[in-house]
Amino acid sequence: MYQPRATRVARALIVLAVTLVVMPVVFFLPPHLLWPIVVLGAGAYLARKYWVGEYHVRHFQGACPRCGTELEMKAGQRVRNGQVLECYGCHRQPRLVIDEPDD
Structure with a gap:
């Protein structure tokens, strides 16, 4: 949100x-x-x-673009668009891209 x-x-x-x-x-x-x-x-x-923290996470579902390992983020965490995440499968650091839902 x-x-x-x-x-x-x-x-x-x-x-x-x-x-x-x-x-x-x-x-x-x-x-x-x-x-x-x-x-x-x-x-x-x-x-x-x-x-x-521009966004307040309600639910997160995503996978690493390199190895496909599911990325984790806790509900309630504060994030910003373009934030770097850590993939524990391949140790790559993909960037978070937030898509706004069409209401």
């Missing part, structure tokens, strides 16, 4: 805002410097994940 840019930006900004609110709170938990760094790293990771 396609995620518009405005939705992706809003989610990324919400994650960053929550990160900035939680960082001072976790500072008071020992060890004092570690937890804010962990929260900042997790917030940056999640914000990037929401920003870059």
